[in-house]
Amino acid sequence: MNNLSMPPAHLRDTLSRLAYFRGWDAGVVGRLAAGASQHAVAKDMPVLTRGALPEQLYILVSGQVRLYLPLSNGMERIVSLVMPGEGFGEAAIMLNKPLPYGAAACRDSHIIAIGARAYQAELGTSPALLEHTLRLVAGQYQATLRDMEICAQPSSLQRVVRFLMNQETGSMLEGGYEFTLPGRKRDIAAKLGLTQETFSRMLSFLGQQGVIAMRGAAIRVGDGARLRQMDAAICAKVAQQA
Amino acid sequence: MNNLSMPPAHLRDTLSRLAYFRGWDAGVVGRLAAGASQHAVAKDMPVLTRGALPEQLYILVSGQVRLYLPLSNGMERIVSLVMPGEGFGEAAIMLNKPLPYGAAACRDSHIIAIGARAYQAELGTSPALLEHTLRLVAGQYQATLRDMEICAQPSSLQRVVRFLMNQETGSMLEGGYEFTLPGRKRDIAAKLGLTQETFSRMLSFLGQQGVIAMRGAAIRVGDGARLRQMDAAICAKVAQQA
DNA sequence: CGAACGTTTGATCGTATTCAAAGTTTGTGG
DNA sequence: CCACAAACTTTGAATACGATCAAACGTTCG
Numbered sequence: 001m002n003n004l005s006m007p008p009a010h011l012r013d014t015l016s017r018l019a020y021f022r023g024w025d026a027g028v029v030g031r032l033a034a035g036a037s038q039h040a041v042a043k044d045m046p047v048l049t050r051g052a053l054p055e056q057l058y059i060l061v062s063g064q065v066r067l068y069l070p071l072s073n074g075m076e077r078i079v080s081l082v083m084p085g086e087g088f089g090e091a092a093i094m095l096n097k098p099l100p101y102g103a104a105a106c107r108d109s110h111i112i113a114i115g116a117r118a119y120q121a122e123l124g125t126s127p128a129l130l131e132h133t134l135r136l137v138a139g140q141y142q143a144t145l146r147d148m149e150i151c152a153q154p155s156s157l158q159r160v161v162r163f164l165m166n167q168e169t170g171s172m173l174e175g176g177y178e179f180t181l182p183g184r185k186r187d188i189a190a191k192l193g194l195t196q197e198t199f200s201r202m203l204s205f206l207g208q209q210g211v212i213a214m215r216g217a218a219i220r221v222g223d224g225a226r227l228r229q230m231d232a233a234i235c236a237k238v239a240q241q242a
Numbered sequence: 243m244n245n246l247s248m249p250p251a252h253l254r255d256t257l258s259r260l261a262y263f264r265g266w267d268a269g270v271v272g273r274l275a276a277g278a279s280q281h282a283v284a285k286d287m288p289v290l291t292r293g294a295l296p297e298q299l300y301i302l303v304s305g306q307v308r309l310y311l312p313l314s315n316g317m318e319r320i321v322s323l324v325m326p327g328e329g330f331g332e333a334a335i336m337l338n339k340p341l342p343y344g345a346a347a348c349r350d351s352h353i354i355a356i357g358a359r360a361y362q363a364e365l366g367t368s369p370a371l372l373e374h375t376l377r378l379v380a381g382q383y384q385a386t387l388r389d390m391e392i393c394a395q396p397s398s399l400q401r402v403v404r405f406l407m408n409q410e411t412g413s414m415l416e417g418g419y420e421f422t423l424p425g426r427k428r429d430i431a432a433k434l435g436l437t438q439e440t441f442s443r444m445l446s447f448l449g450q451q452g453v454i455a456m457r458g459a460a461i462r463v464g465d466g467a468r469l470r471q472m473d474a475a476i477c478a479k480v481a482q483q484a
Numbered sequence: 485c486g487a488a489c490g491t492t493t494g495a496t497c498g499t500a501t502t503c504a505a506a507g508t509t510t511g512t513g514g
Numbered sequence: 515c516c517a518c519a520a521a522c523t524t525t526g527a528a529t530a531c532g533a534t535c536a537a538a539c540g541t542t543c544g
Binding site: 485486487488489490491492493494495496497498499500501502503504505506507508509510511512513514 | 522526527528530534536537538541
Binding site: 069071072073075077079090091092094095097100101123127130131133134135137138139140141142144145146148149151152153154155158193231234235 | 311313314315317319321332333334336337339342343365369372373375376377379380381382383384386387388390391393394395396397400435473476477
């Protein structure tokens with residue numbers, strides 16, 4: 001995580017262009033920029049470690065960052081794949097408690113770090129910002145619960161099917177839709193609570209069944225209804241055993 | 243979920259005595275009480291269903307409520323076991339998005355429901371309340387991440403060991419501690435991502451090993467260090483295979 | 485073109501689930 | 515206070531599923 005020294009004015013401009021600060025008061029952004037720094041993080045290098053106290057708010061400028069929980073077998077469970085324009089660390093700063101997750105770059109990334117105290121000071125003077133942050137954290141919370149629901153499903157095939165159903169935000173086409181995987185397959189597998197091998201097998205299976213077509217990281221779901229039907233079928237199959 | 247009609251004044255008193263509202267402005271509590279209602283929920287009856295839009299903020303007066311994610315095999319993954327004085331629904335109200343979890347009573351319970359709009363109105367006029375709520379939601383988020391870390395561990399024994407380590411808030415005694423399980427074993431198992439059978443087996447095993455002693459819902463961890471050592475041993479055992 | 489990285493495929497193994505039934509605690513009514 | 519019923523928990527045996535290890539296959543980038 002190499003510090004890139006930048007002229008303060010340039011840093012302020014970078015901040016104001018980030019989606020994260022869209023609609024924020026210019027004065028607030030300017031003051032936050034004063035104590036900010038930009039960093040380059042090489043692929044697979046750590047950004048912060050689980051258990052440390054939060055001293056910065058992080059906003060991703062480019063690249064991709066994974067927030068993860070370390071597992072006893074040396075693997076990781078990914079909590080969130082952070083995309084450019086998104087931030088992380090808000091909740092830990094508010095509580096001033098140890099970070100519940102580690103963070104590392106999935107690929108070469110640029111990150112802006114903002115002093116936690118400066119951030120808290122702004123929150124203290126702006127109810128609008130407070131409300132915005134509350135919505136932000138609430139959104140992260142709910143997103144995590146959605147992921148948890150997927151991970152908790154007992155069948156790995158169903159986890160993958162649910163994941164595919166959740167991606168129905170890509171370009172729509174008659175009856176189906178198309179999208180690009182939001183990260184490496186190994187990372188997505190880690191977010192679904194699967195090994196990359198199992199994830200690969202399930203995707204292959206769905207391909208054989210003609211439910212999806214896969215070319216590299218691009219996936220085309222031929223028939224959304226068929227997917228939902230498959231999800232229901234898995235539920236039924238497990239239920240019939242009773 | 244039977245509505246118990248109560249005199250508004252009595253309801254206001256009940257609210258002001260709840261831990262949830264400790265330190266809140268009396269005027270705020272009074273206005274919230276105006277649109278509130280108290281309900282009796284029998285054991286295993288639903289309080290709210292996953293996917294519904296949030297129309298109330300709930301605070302538990304007595305009993306116990308579980309927030310859960312439904313699984314395809316008819317079981318549940320418990321997200322949170324709500325204890326008296328705690329509330330739920332804040333995040334969903336802020337986002338006005340469908341509830342990510344269902345809620346049901348673990349035992350006969352009394353619940354107070356507060357209109358979401360009245361709650362939001364108070365938030366809009368009180369930055370202090372806003373900040374308080376932000377901390378509340380951030381805390382729920384982090385608690386969920388902690389649970390997620392336990393659930394994600396590949397070994398069921400380790401999940402139980404970690405759970406026991408997290409309970410080190412009970413009465414301390416030389417080298418160890420004692421506590422009462424915060425709910426039925428089946429519910430705790432569901433929170434750890436285990437079946438009740440597996441949970442029972444792991445507890446028995448730890449009992450045989452002399453690490454814990456169990457009498458009903460009371461558990462004595464004889465040696466906290468031994469437990470941590472055990473946790474580390476599981477990590478090492480899995481690691482040595484590499 | 486070569487090398488590093490990421491993904492896929494195959495074979496084996498371990499572990500938690502499942503189903504079934506016995507055992508224990510808790511609560512209730514006589 | 516005891517007896518009985520219901521709820522909850524524990525134990526046992528068989529099974530299925532995903533993880534693991536190992537190696538081949540593609541792909542992307544110097």
